[in-house]
Amino acid sequence: MGAKFTKACxxxxxxxxxxxxxxxxxxxxxxxxxxxxxxxxxxxxKRLTNQLKSKDNVAVLSASDVDLIFRDFSFPHGLSGxxxxxxxxxxxxxxxxxxxNNFYSGYQELPDISTxxxxxxxxxxxxxxxxxxxxxxxxxxxxxxxxxxxxxALANSxxxxxxxxxxxxxxxxxxxxxxxxxxxxxRGRLVFMRNASFGGKYITDEIAMAYEVSYYVAExxxxxxxxxxxxxxxxxxxxxxxxxxxxxxxxxSMEYCISKQKVxxxxxxxxxxxxxxxxxxxxxxWETLGVNTVKxxxxxxxxxxxVYNADKGFFIPVALGLAVTKEMDxx
Numbered sequence: 076m077g078a079k080f081t082k083a084c085x086x087x088x089x090x091x092x093x094x095x096x097x098x099x100x101x102x103x104x105x106x107x108x109x110x111x112x113x114x115x116x117x118x119x120x121k122r123l124t125n126q127l128k129s130k131d132n133v134a135v136l137s138a139s140d141v142d143l144i145f146r147d148f149s150f151p152h153g154l155s156g157x158x159x160x161x162x163x164x165x166x167x168x169x170x171x172x173x174x175x176n177n178f179y180s181g182y183q184e185l186p187d188i189s190t191x192x193x194x195x196x197x198x199x200x201x202x203x204x205x206x207x208x209x210x211x212x213x214x215x216x217x218x219x220x221x222x223x224x225x226x227x228a229l230a231n232s233x234x235x236x237x238x239x240x241x242x243x244x245x246x247x248x249x250x251x252x253x254x255x256x257x258x259x260x261x262r263g264r265l266v267f268m269r270n271a272s273f274g275g276k277y278i279t280d281e282i283a284m285a286y287e288v289s290y291y292v293a294e295x296x297x298x299x300x301x302x303x304x305x306x307x308x309x310x311x312x313x314x315x316x317x318x319x320x321x322x323x324x325x326x327x328s329m330e331y332c333i334s335k336q337k338v339x340x341x342x343x344x345x346x347x348x349x350x351x352x353x354x355x356x357x358x359x360x361w362e363t364l365g366v367n368t369v370k371x372x373x374x375x376x377x378x379x380x381x382v383y384n385a386d387k388g389f390f391i392p393v394a395l396g397l398a399v400t401k402e403m404d405x406x
Contacts, residue, residue, distance in 0.1 A: 078251065080101065080103055082100045082390055084097065086399055097129070099123050100384070100391070101119055132216055135222070137223045137397055139393070140270070143199070143270055146197040148162075149194050152193055159195070167197055167199065178199035179201075180198065182197045186264050226268035228394075232373055233396075236379065244261045244341055245341065247344075250346060254272065255274060256393070257271060269324065278314065278350070282308070286308075341366050346360065349389055373392050373395055
């Protein structure tokens with residue numbers, strides 16, 4: 076459930092290991108916090124799930140906000156089970172300057188690549204925000220069997236549907252309407268994740284300011300690159316002004332991962348999400364950071380044999396990652 080769109084996905088796994096994918100997307104104007112909206116919420120969610128051709132009313136919800144709390148923890152090798160969970164929660168309480176009881180939290184234990192330590196990725200999300208979404212789904216008689224995190228679902232999706240590239244050291248950025256999800260994958264393992272305050276809205280706002288037009292008109296300009304030359308729009312200048320938070324977050328993430336020896340170098344950056352559809356954004360990131368940057372549409376995978384709503388590919392990586400998760404992660 077993103078800021079602009081709510082996306083849903085279901086998959087049918089074939090005997091040869093390929094997939095049939097059903098994707099759906101509707102605007103996210105579901106006012107969970109207001110009374111009197113129950114019928115509208117139920118109707119919209121029903122219309123969304125009906126597109127998935129599934130009789131199963133069980134779903135996995137994913138959390139994504141710029142204020143998600145991420146932490147990297149490292150513990151002595153050998154901790155497991157309840158001992159590891161206790162150590163994680165104690166470390167979280169000591170490093171988060173808010174009441175941990177106000178958050179749903181969990182962690183992802185990283186694959187064992189060291190005999191000296193156990194590394195985990197910890198994440199926490201506001202209970203208030205999650206509970207509103209859960210309430211909306213319950214109105215549509217959807218049973219939520221688990222709550223995941225966009226970044227982990229994104230990693231599941233990339234590793235499953237782009238396995239050749241996931242074998243290297245890559246960064247994947249899912250650019251949404253207001254938030255960009257950043258993950259780092261090294262040799263098929265998720266090793267880092269964070270969020271950044273950047274999305275398609277920021278670009279539209281910058282165009283609206285530059286041309287003194289409404290948000291609606293600016294959005295139409297953004298979506299029509301064929302008119303950029305006619306009106307003298309320099310998209311590189313627009314991106315320079317609007318993407319400072321994203322570029323800073325990506326650069327710092329790369330620095331951190333290399334300094335902590337999570338990766339030795341970055342082979343490529345992949346961008347996806349609705350914001351990644353903007354022409355020239357991949358070239359701008361490449362020129363700014365000096366790392367080859369390409370767009371990634373999971374529906375182009377050779378293990379996907381059929382897609383319902385194939386035009387939704389850039390919007391669906393997180394939902395697709397949730398749908399192919401065999402078992403819920405610790406988060």
